[in-house]
Amino acid sequence: MHQIVAKRELAPAITRFEVEAPRIARKWQAGQFVILRLSEGGERIPLTIADVDRERGLITLIVQRVGKTTTDLSNLEVGAAIRDLTGPLGTPTHIENFGTVGAIAGGVGTAVVYPIARALKEAGNRVWTILGARSRELVILAEELQVVSDELAITTEDGSLGYRGLVTDLLREWLEQGRPLDHVFAAGPVPMMQAVVEVMRPYHIPTTVSLNPIMVDGTGMCGCCRVSIHGQTKYTCVEGPEFDGFAVNFEELMARLRMYRPQERLALERCQAGKGGGRSRLK
Ligand SMILES: Cc1cc2nc3c(=O)[nH]c(=O)nc-3n(C[C@H](O)[C@H](O)[C@H](O)COP(=O)(O)OP(=O)(O)OC[C@H]3O[C@@H](n4cnc5c(N)ncnc54)[C@H](O)[C@@H]3O)c2cc1C
Ligand code: FES
Known part of the structure; x- marks a missing residue:
């Protein structure tokens, strides 16, 4: 306990x-x-x-x-x-002094990016952070990220705080301005990580993403968290959660995340109705 x-x-x-x-x-x-x-x-x-x-x-x-x-x-x-x-x-983040790194956080993915950004800063990197949320009240850990970032930019989709738009809109602007980035780390909703990868792809700047498939045992035994990296099966719980973003099959990951939607919805409805509902994916 x-x-x-x-x-x-x-x-x-x-x-x-x-x-x-x-x-x-x-x-x-x-x-x-x-x-x-x-x-x-x-x-x-x-x-x-x-x-x-x-x-x-x-x-x-x-x-x-x-x-x-x-x-x-x-x-x-x-x-x-x-x-x-x-x-x-999981495998800890590979931390080294890359030079200048972009730390791109979306929504609750900010909880993933914060300790990584801090470790990168401690290793001597210049850390440029973009923290994105739908609106001002959903921005989290801004003060903490400010402390560990050389520059922190906040983006909101409705423009209620900081830059109006998506994290990828600002990232694209930074790249077009010729900002030198040596490595990018991104965590957030899967479509956001996929969009970051597509922005980075033409620049050939290494881009690491932190994947969030459904997991059960966390030991590489059940196969629930499998993802395709360069067409090969990897178990996110032991070989991840971080992978080379350019190698991830995001469509497959999204399809696997949708697999149990009806059961998940039922479990939540039963929970809200006070009927328990135990193992939402394992019934
Ligand atoms: C390595 C890793 C780290 C994570 N860290 C965090 C974290 O720090 N904070 C946090 O809030 N969440 C985190 N998640 C996601 C979290 O595990 C899921 O939100 C949770 O399992 C949902 O359980 P549930 O029973 O509440 O909802 P469910 O009934 O299982 O699902 C409800 C909805 O959430 C979606 N969902 C389910 N699982 C995931 C998932 N893994 N990722 C994204 N959406 C999902 C479903 O598609 C469905 O629409 C992480 C996931 C992984 C794999
Ligand atoms: S969660 Fe079971 S193999 Fe990764």
Whole structure:
């Protein structure tokens, strides 16, 4: 059992938790995640470790309510406990001094980009960050990213804060202005990561994306998280979650993410109606 020691609403439907997990906090490196289960027989879901406090043995999780399990988690209060937390999982981000890096964050993907941007800054990189959201109230971690970025630009689709448009609109402008980028890291919704890759492709600047397929065991056994990279099957939970963006089959990833929509919708409806609804994808 892992007790929740702090909880804060960062934005509508986005909640930040600090959770007791001393062993995971000790071992964590940027880019890694946990798989959690709220109850016996409950669904297992992956969440990025957005930060750790090694002295206090805490990990930070930032969760967006999208379905049953993320709703149940978001409803937990300080003092409640998460039944199982497995991690840290996944291959840590490859960090080196690339020179100038672009850190491109979309929506709750900002929770993934923040620790990576910080590690890149600590390794001596110049970090230019673009943080995108649909509107002002959905922008998260702006203060934290400001501290670790040489430049932070915020984009909102409705223009309520910063640059009006998509992260890719500003990224394209930067490239057309001739800004020198040596590497780009992107995390966010799959269509956004695919769009970043298409903007970067003509420039041949290495572009790493953090993929978010459905996961179950997190150990490379079940095959649920498989993605195609250069036409070869890879297991995101052990060989990822980060891959060369130019090599990812995004259409296949999106199709696999849509596979359980009817079951996910039913599980959420049952949850909202107070009927439980256990394992949304595994019934
Ligand atoms: C390595 C990794 C790290 C992640 N880190 C975070 C994080 O830090 N914060 C966070 O809020 N979410 C994160 N996710 C996504 C999170 O795991 C899903 O949102 C969650 O599993 C949904 O569970 P649910 O039962 O609430 O919703 P479900 O009922 O399972 O799904 C509801 C809706 O969300 C969509 N969905 C389901 N799974 C995913 C997914 N993996 N990615 C995108 N959309 C999905 C479904 O298509 C459906 O429309 C991460 C995913 C991966 C693989
Ligand atoms: S989640 Fe089962 S193989 Fe990756």
